[in-house]
């Protein structure tokens with residue numbers, strides 16, 4: 001049922017605001033404040049317009065709530081603001097390479113494979129938004145309407161019940177307050193709208209979803225799939241599950257297999273806030289999108305015992321404004337969400353909103369992408385493939401699942417795999433010039449394969465973020481201090497990812513296998529999670545089963561900060577599902593007037 005939003009909004013506004021101002025102000029001030037406050041008052045506020053914020057906006061607007069979306073970055077209009085989407089390499093000044101100047105000025109973000117001449121306008125530059133690294137953490141960000149949904153790699157796998165039970169079963173971490181059955185309908189809900197290509201594989205550790213047809217594997221990948229299954233029964237190479245449209249879907253065009261997604265897609269061929277959720281929210285007429293709005297903190301009213309709004313610094317003028325709403329969704333991305341909560345202090349919450357038990361900021365997690373393997377492929381010279389398919393096959397978790405128990409570490413890992421042919425010119429030394437160069441470029445090079453592990457990381461109390469006591473950014477926000485590192489479990493798992501990866505590549509018949517532990521720090525995976533985790537016990541967690549702050553239930557936190565463990569699947573589809581589920585709960589709570 002859709003609300004008539006004007007009536008809905010008016011009733012709630014008067015109900016709560018009257019209680020509030022009558023207690024707090026003399027009569028003449030009441031009228032003035034009511035008028036000023038009313039124009040700044042919405043049913044819901046969403047902080048951040050990236051993957052999770054876009055979903056919050058869509059769901060809340062579609063359910064009839066007047067929703068203000070506050071985004072710290074500039075507006076990025078779908079298609080219009082993708083300046084390089086159709087630019088061929090020869091029209092890019094540096095042929096899509098980073099100059100030394102840019103790389104040196106950005107030692108952190110330039111480590112990210114997707115940061116290049118054609119995409120740099122979507123990434124936060126190191127010197128514009130500094131932070132403190134007590135221990136190394138590569139914090140990769142996108143501050144604009146759409147957030148990182150513009151640049152993500154779109155791999156999307158559901159979690160299984162095994163993942164939601166893991167903390168309770170092995171005792172590392174707080175028990176999740178939900179199980180797979182709680183979230184399964186919401187995975188389906190978001191998959192149907194986002195458009196996920198994939199195959200139904202019937203694996204208990206990786207539940208199937210509502211899929212569009214998968215992108216095809218090439219001949220080397222197909223053969224590896226078979227060889228793997230023969231050599232290692234129970235190990236599965238499956239089609240990647242991917243938020244790229246293999247067929248037209250809900251008004252969006254299908255993926256053209258250009259593999260230029262990080263520039264923004266003019267065909268709407270991949271899921272982003274800009275191409276999908278924000279247009280849906282706009283279509284309702286209920287969304288107000290306010291770019292250049294840096295949320296400084298959440299306002300907590302001690303008399304009412306609830307959050308009443310947010311303080312916003314205008315990114316350009318630096319002026320502070322306040323906005324009010326009945327419910328607030330915090331979707332600024334893991335670390336920024338926790339920054340906002342830590343910065344939201346009051347007499348009731350001197351250590352940050354809802355932070356009664358020193359949980360906020362702790363249990364920072366990431367995915368361990370340190371282990372990489374490469375190999376050469378013999379044969380297949382007569383075979384090629386058409387187009388540049390997005391993503392690639394996925395090698396499903398087998399470790400510490402079912403009857404498998406590794407003696408040295410808990411939890412598991414998965415791999416992404418791909419086989420590809422480059423161009424004829426393969427090494428710098430090999431580089432000819434003139435006609436020889438052209439001739440070599442026009443011939444396909446040898447086949448190669450790559451295998452990248454994605455390992456689960458445990459939640460450790462002392463992996464944390466805090467706020468700098470004395471350093472602030474240009475908008476008056478304290479700088480974030482990172483203090484997290486891989487520990488023994490992750491180190492031992494890395495070895496196993498390499499050992500098993502090598503064994504599997506050997507079984508595939510590949511040659512000259514190279515294995516690398518690149519020792520990359522936390523953060524470069526761009527799957528930062530935790531720091532405001534969900535849980536059953538308010539003493540050991542921040543959020544309940546519907547992502548509400550235990551002690552401030554009209555504040556919902558549904559981005560990666562809510563995660564109580566990481567599993568070894570890409571995380572964003574889970575943020576989307578949790579967000580849609582929480583939005584549904586919020587609206588039901590408002591209807592029932594118990595929120």
Ligand SMILES: Cc1cc2nc3c(=O)[nH]c(=O)nc-3n(C[C@H](O)[C@H](O)[C@H](O)COP(=O)(O)OP(=O)(O)OC[C@H]3O[C@@H](n4cnc5c(N)ncnc54)[C@H](O)[C@@H]3O)c2cc1C
Pocket residue numbers: 047048049050051052053054070071072073112114140142143144145146147148149151152153154155156293294295296331332333334336337340526527559560570571572573575
């Ligand atoms: C290159 C790359 C590849 C990736 N690949 C994958 C993948 O394959 N699969 C996967 O699951 N995930 C992937 N990710 C991660 C994925 O992008 C994130 O998990 C996801 O975007 C997180 O969604 P979010 O809403 O929490 O944050 P974001 O999408 O980052 O959005 C947060 C928004 O909040 C805004 N904001 C921040 N602070 C404030 C403030 N104080 N006030 C107002 N607004 C604020 C930001 O500007 C931003 O727009 C990848 C990321 C990158 C960069």
